[in-house]
Amino acid sequence: MTQDFHLHRDAFGQLVFTAADGTEHCEVAPARAFPITAAREGIALLSREGNELAWIPKLDELPQEIRLLVEEELEGREFMPEIQRVCSVTGYATPCTWRVETDRGTTDLLLKAEEDIRRLSGQSLLIVDGRNIQFLIRNPQSLDATSRKILDRFL
Numbered sequence: 669m670t671q672d673f674h675l676h677r678d679a680f681g682q683l684v685f686t687a688a689d690g691t692e693h694c695e696v697a698p699a700r701a702f703p704i705t706a707a708r709e710g711i712a713l714l715s716r717e718g719n720e721l722a723w724i725p726k727l728d729e730l731p732q733e734i735r736l737l738v739e740e741e742l743e744g745r746e747f748m749p750e751i752q753r754v755c756s757v758t759g760y761a762t763p764c765t766w767r768v769e770t771d772r773g774t775t776d777l778l779l780k781a782e783e784d785i786r787r788l789s790g791q792s793l794l795i796v797d798g799r800n801i802q803f804l805i806r807n808p809q810s811l812d813a814t815s816r817k818i819l820d821r822f823l
Contacts, residue, residue, distance in 0.1 A: 671730065673713075673722050675737050683741055685713055685721050693721055698738050703746065704804065705789050711738065749775070750804045751795070754815040760822070763798070770803065777803060782822050793819075 672688040675696070683696040693715045701710035711724040727735055749770035758765045763780045778798030779785070786794045793805040805811070808819055 671734070675713075675734050677737065683737060685715075687721070696721065697745065698724075698741050700742065700746075703748075704792060704794075711742075713738075748802050748804050750806060751811075751815075753812060754818045757818055762822075766818075768803070777801070779822070785822055 674686040676684050676686075678684050678694060682694055683698075685693040685696040687693075695716040697714050697716075699712050699714055700707060701712065708727045709725060711727055712720045713722040713724065715721055724730060724738070727738060730738065749772045751768050751770055753769040755767040755769060755774070757767075757779075762782055763778060766777050766779055768775060768777060777795065779795065780798050784796045786796070788794055791807050791809065793808060795803040795805070797803065805819075808816060811819065
């Protein structure tokens with residue numbers, strides 16, 4: 669990949685994009701085209717107005733210094749805990765509260781309606797809770813038997 673831009677952080681910690689012609693854009697934000705199915709491919713660098721400044725086909729092909737800045741920025745903007753286990757539910761009718769173990773710890777989520785469980789491409793599921801936090805289940809078949817049984821009641 670030929671890189672025709674540079675990234676750095678300003679004194680306020682914001683990303684600054686410098687184009688090949690020397691034009692600078694402050695408060696640049698990376699955005700993934702496919703955050704779940706191809707998280708390391710297809711990333712746009714957007715100006716504060718939302719205009720695309722650069723397209724990154726593959727994050728891993730960037731120089732390490734720039735790749736780390738983009739990854740840091742993405743981590744700070746994206747928060748999608750991955751459910752590893754469904755411990756319990758308060759009931760099988762919605763709304764109900766689920767106790768789940770995620771890659772970020774144990775928490776409770778409020779499932780307002782069954783429609784808040786969405787199928788993504790492949791086997792992945794996205795659950796949006798009552799606080800609009802999105803939880804991901806990459807592969808429901810990899811969950812333990814109890815978790816699968818609870819999940820099946822809502823699908």
